[in-house]
Amino acid sequence: MRIVQKFGGSSVADADSIKRVARRVVATKAEGNDVVVVISAMGDTTDELMDLAKQVSPDPRPRELDMLLTAGERISAALLAMAINDLGYDARSFTGSQAGVITTAAHGDARIIDITPGRIKSALEDEDIVIVAGFQGVSQTTKDVTTLGRGASDTTAVALAAALGADYCEIYTDVAGVFTADPRIVPSARRIPQIGYEEMLEMAASGAKVLHLRCVEYARREHVPVHVRSSFSDKPGTWVKDIETKEDSVEQPIISAVAHDRSEAKITIVGVPDVIGNASRIFRAIAAADINVDMIVQNVSTVHDGRTDISFTLPQSAEKEALAALAAIKAEVGFEDVIFNAAIGKVSVIGVGMRTHPGVTARFFEALAAAGVNIDMISTSEIRISVAVASENVDKAVQAAHTAFELDAEDEAIVYAGTGR
């Protein structure tokens, strides 16, 4: 088998952790597999390098920041190779550039365009264990070193698995897999043994942090099976893969998981003249500021004096840009006021089962009502229902939904109501 393994920064925090990772990698190799390892920077390295950068320049250029930060994974990759060599196995480390990770030129947030893994393949032919510095690549146009943005080491691992025709990709992390809800909120949450790409995509987009959206998109597009598992245990975690065979599809729950997201905020634009084109003016300005809008509500019922309110959610981090963009069009649109509210949260139920099961929305909303949770906004996809609620109600809402859809661990036997999908 050919296996790509990815270890995050918490798995390589110090020399002892690196040695532990080395033993795990060697164990996989000893079973007769080809092994490629993608590694993040050690624990705090990236933060420390960022501190240094801020000391020499309050606003370092992205090209140089990438040059600086990529040193972090280079260090951990070399150290892991040494630790593996010390166990009597041959290992070679490669930078993203050497590994053939070709990206766009967008420093700090580059995307993988292509993988040209010639050097990796020849190292694998030599029976070497290959270590690749994650989070980095080389720009196709400028040949400069790039970093790939959040969650990028996972994406590197999946992209390499696809390019190398690996049998699967293991993502080692500090949690035991993907859960039916955040166990810190729902103690009875269960590990999901396997989940399809679409559901995992919706979960990542709804605030589940275990896998990054881009990584799941890549895995779905290239049909790479991904095994998310704990780096502190040998137990299986969650397989993210195509779920199509009879064997896999036996018993799908209606709802697979409840996700939540506290990183969003709500903007309400008060007193927008109810004139054709005003809504599009507003959202064109927001889009031009590169802000992702999630839910939108126009309170048609509250039209008074030919004016209405428009609300939408956006990442909290985009507050400044959004308010500036709206201020710039205030005169043109003629609205009265803008209210920014960061005290909201998003709760989502996700499951392919809802395609064949009517009544999911009703059951979700009834559970929220029974828990005394007021719904502020709603958005849906074919396999997801999301609501915005007040932040103080997020935990309550997640717990209520988890119970309503029979996801709690003690009900495990009932949960798998056969849907045949």
Next chain:
Amino acid sequence: MRIVQKFGGSSVADADSIKRVARRVVATKAEGNDVVVVISAMGDTTDELMDLAKQVSPDPRPRELDMLLTAGERISAALLAMAINDLGYDARSFTGSQAGVITTAAHGDARIIDITPGRIKSALEDEDIVIVAGFQGVSQTTKDVTTLGRGASDTTAVALAAALGADYCEIYTDVAGVFTADPRIVPSARRIPQIGYEEMLEMAASGAKVLHLRCVEYARREHVPVHVRSSFSDKPGTWVKDIETKEDSVEQPIISAVAHDRSEAKITIVGVPDVIGNASRIFRAIAAADINVDMIVQNVSTVHDGRTDISFTLPQSAEKEALAALAAIKAEVGFEDVIFNAAIGKVSVIGVGMRTHPGVTARFFEALAAAGVNIDMISTSEIRISVAVASENVDKAVQAAHTAFELDAEDEAIVYAGTGR
């Protein structure tokens, strides 16, 4: 003008030092020059990385060690570029590999084979300040990242200056230039305003640490003028260059400087049968162990019972290898014993003036005798006389020679006895 500047680790120990270097670089650029900067790793970075390596493996592979250690210069190069950008100038950092520093594959001690500075040239055409990570390159054959061994950042700077057709290369260091002797031993030692490549080569080979031998060899071969100067002052330092024009040659002293070296040791092989071929057997064994022998004395006068003693000097660091090599041929050669003595030092007087001035040897030895220093061994080149003395006599010997050749600062007017070279 096109200028290459090199700053060592002590010049970039922390964020403030990096900012100070940035101001100096910018000042050179502001005068209208093309500027290429070669930079070492920050202060203790290399030691810290080496510590990490030792924690994961007692004997890390050289390829991985190079991958690890090169992160150090990458970090300082990126930080310096940021600091320069912050002053309103455009700067771009490059790794050794990106800068086109092509080397042998000897990890940890690679040599520069070629420089292909395409990316640097195009950055200079864009009027950018170019920052190059020193001490590193890329192997011509394996394409792996290499480090260049001791003093290599200086060599990188000189090699880049040659490849870029730079007008000169500035080496910034923690001393004010090249001195007539080590000022810690001879308080009246003077800075040498300019010195020829040959004399500088002999000085580097005789223990003067300010410039590394390889760097001077490269500069001489490529006729690159090198300005060695303090990074803590704006005063001129020492120019190392071709000294051929009338203007330059006006007043050459007989002896330019006194150098010393405490890193050597002496091995005496006692009771070697005085048979043809025995000396060559011994030195073939030493050479096969890759040990550089400096002085050799065969005590012909002490032959007794058809046996003689052979003494030679070698780096102290080669003790173990030398003794092992000799033990392996003891039976074959039939010598009686080996004595290792690290308590020696080498004192050299260097000057092109001795080519045209007879009597230098006599004056040197008389001075040593007057100071009560016994000479143990002697070796000479066309422009150098070296003696091995007991370590406790090194300071006394350097002081005596410095005075005898009228190098002391108060005699400066007399020192420049015209020799016409």
